[in-house]
Amino acid sequence: xxATALRLNAFGLDNLSLEQIELPAPGPNDVLVELHAASLNYxxxxxxxxxxxxxxxxxxxxxxxxAGVVTAIGSQVTNFKVGDHVTSLFFQDWYDGPILPTxxxxxLGGPIDGVxxxxxxxxxxxxxxxxxxxxxxxxxxxxxxxxxxxNALVEKGHLSAGQTVLILGTGGVSLxxxxxxxxxxxxxILTSSSDEKLAxxxxxxxxxxxxxxxxxxxxxEVFKLTAKRGVDHIVEVGGAGTLPxxxxxxxxxxxxxxxxxxxxxxxxxxxxxxxxxxxxLDGVYVGSRGMRTRLNAAIETNHIKPIIDRVFPLxxxxxxLAHLQSxxxxxxxxxxxxx
Numbered sequence: 413x414x415a416t417a418l419r420l421n422a423f424g425l426d427n428l429s430l431e432q433i434e435l436p437a438p439g440p441n442d443v444l445v446e447l448h449a450a451s452l453n454y455x456x457x458x459x460x461x462x463x464x465x466x467x468x469x470x471x472x473x474x475x476x477x478x479a480g481v482v483t484a485i486g487s488q489v490t491n492f493k494v495g496d497h498v499t500s501l502f503f504q505d506w507y508d509g510p511i512l513p514t515x516x517x518x519x520l521g522g523p524i525d526g527v528x529x530x531x532x533x534x535x536x537x538x539x540x541x542x543x544x545x546x547x548x549x550x551x552x553x554x555x556x557x558x559x560x561x562x563n564a565l566v567e568k569g570h571l572s573a574g575q576t577v578l579i580l581g582t583g584g585v586s587l588x589x590x591x592x593x594x595x596x597x598x599x600x601i602l603t604s605s606s607d608e609k610l611a612x613x614x615x616x617x618x619x620x621x622x623x624x625x626x627x628x629x630x631x632x633e634v635f636k637l638t639a640k641r642g643v644d645h646i647v648e649v650g651g652a653g654t655l656p657x658x659x660x661x662x663x664x665x666x667x668x669x670x671x672x673x674x675x676x677x678x679x680x681x682x683x684x685x686x687x688x689x690x691x692x693l694d695g696v697y698v699g700s701r702g703m704r705t706r707l708n709a710a711i712e713t714n715h716i717k718p719i720i721d722r723v724f725p726l727x728x729x730x731x732x733l734a735h736l737q738s739x740x741x742x743x744x745x746x747x748x749x750x751x
Contacts, residue, residue, distance in 0.1 A: 413444075417529035418729055421471045423462030425730050433473075435533050440488040443534050445498060447480035448548035449723075450527055452745040453556045453584070454672065457733050459521060468522070475528035476502045476520040478749070479542055479551035489536050497542045499551045500527050501701055502559065504538035508702030516697075528729065530749050540704050543711045553718040553744040554707070556698055557584030561592055562707040563699035564669035565645060569692075573597030575644040578634055578661060579618075580654060582609045584744040585671055587719045589647045590616055595714040598645075601637060603630055609742050616719070631657040642666060655681055664689040669696045719743030 417433045438444050452475075458464035459474050482496040492498065504518040518538075520526040542551035565571040577593040578601045579586050586602075593600050594617040602618035604610050610621035620637050624630045634643060642663035648655060649672030658668050659682070668691060686693055699707075710716070721741040724732035725748050732745050 413531065415529050415531035416726070417473045417525075418475070418726060419471045420460055420474055423460065423466075423470075425460060425733060428460065428730060430727065433529070435531055438484050438486040438489075438533060440486040441536050442486045443482055443489055443492050443498075443536055443539055444484040444531065445478075445480045445534060445539070446483045446531050447478045447527060447529060447749045449480075449552040449749055450475050450478040450726075450747045451549075451552045451557075451584070452732055452736050452747070453477065454736065455556070456521065457736050460733060465522065472521070473525040473527070473529055474521045475526035475747075476500065476522075477552055477555040477557075478527035478532070479546075479548045480531075480749075483531075486536070491536055492539065492541075497546075497548070497551065498539045499542050500532070500534065500555050501538050501540055501704060502555045502698040503700070504535055506700040507537060508700050511697060511700075519698075528726065528747065528749075530726075537701065540701060540708070543708050545712075549720060549723060549746045549748070550718050552746055553584060553720065554704075554711075557744060558588045558711075558718065559699040559704050559707055560671055560696055561585050561589035561647065562710070563703055564647060564667075564671065564694070564696045565589060565592055565596070566706075566710075567699065567703050568669065568694050568696065569645050569667040571596045571598055571645060575599070576601065576638060577645040577647065578643040578658075579603070579647045580649050580658075581672075582606075582613055582742050583649065583672075584718075585649055586647060587613075587616065587743050588716075590618060591714075591716045592710070593645075595710065595716060601634060601643065612742060629657075631660040634661040638663075645669070647671060652681065659685040659689075659691065662689065662691055665691070667692040667694065669694050671696050721745050723748050 479499045506515045576599045601620045602613040605625040646668045721743045723746045
């Protein structure tokens with residue numbers, strides 16, 4: 413069959429084009445999915461601009477997060493049937509256990525073609541059922557952002573009730589982290605440069621908020637809000653530019669999850685606080701199928717719903733990526749693959 417896919421032929425937003433691609437018939441262990449929606453991650457923007465992997469082999473179909481309906485299955489597929497509502501998994505062959513040196517080679521929209529397309533052929537292990545009651549647009553937000561937040565706070569950090577979580581920003585990972593933290597009975601401090609976004613964050617359950625533009629020494633404010641104890645967990649999406657303040661804001665023995673690179677590059681990081689405070693500094697690279705299974709259960713039990721900023725048609729992907737680049741969004745940006 414043929415599908416309409418968004419192809420990156422050379423780095424740059426102007427080098428994206430919609431093209432017809434041929435999809436082979438499903439092999440014994442393959443699942444063909446008619447995709448209805450996809451969501452954007454900052455990684456997608458970096459990929460298109462050439463900053464994620466300047467040596468990436470092109471052309472490439474970007475995108476890792478999508479949802480749709482199974483339309484055909486191979487003869488040995490047992491976990492899915494035609495008509496199932498499914499979502500992609502970021503890594504096509506990380507089933508459970510620790511990440512391996514080869515895991516990254518199966519990441520959609522990077523080493524292999526991704527899901528900004530009207531259909532995609534997946535290996536059976538590269539898919540999972542969508543949570544009950546989720547629309548395609550909602551389900552498409554889960555593969556990267558939601559699983560990254562879950563892996564950080566729950567799988568790595570073993571978050572428990574009564575602990576305090578500092579969340580930087582109001583993008584997709586951050587807002588999922590907020591909802592996951594509140595579902596676990598944690599206290600949440602949320603940062604943003606926008607008072608309007610902070611007000612929306614409070615409606616989602618944030619207990620305290622800090623505008624880091626008007627309060628640039630936000631680490632000092634965090635200490636005030638925690639009676640000079642510091643926070644137990646920090647969802648660190650800024651990167652080198654914000655990490656020094658995160659090291660000051662964390663309590664001894666606390667967890668900092670390195671997830672994003674949204675801030676301007678900073679100076680070299682002083683490792684002394686890491687040693688002196690016995691800080692757990694964890695890099696988080698999405699997660700496995702097993703983690704996603706546990707996340708789905710938590711989503712359905714706690715009725716967690718993603719926050720969707722805007723939905724763009726596939727034909728307006730450049731505009732959607734520009735909106736992402738502007739930083740004005742609150743939550744996830746979604747592509748409709750059927751409009």
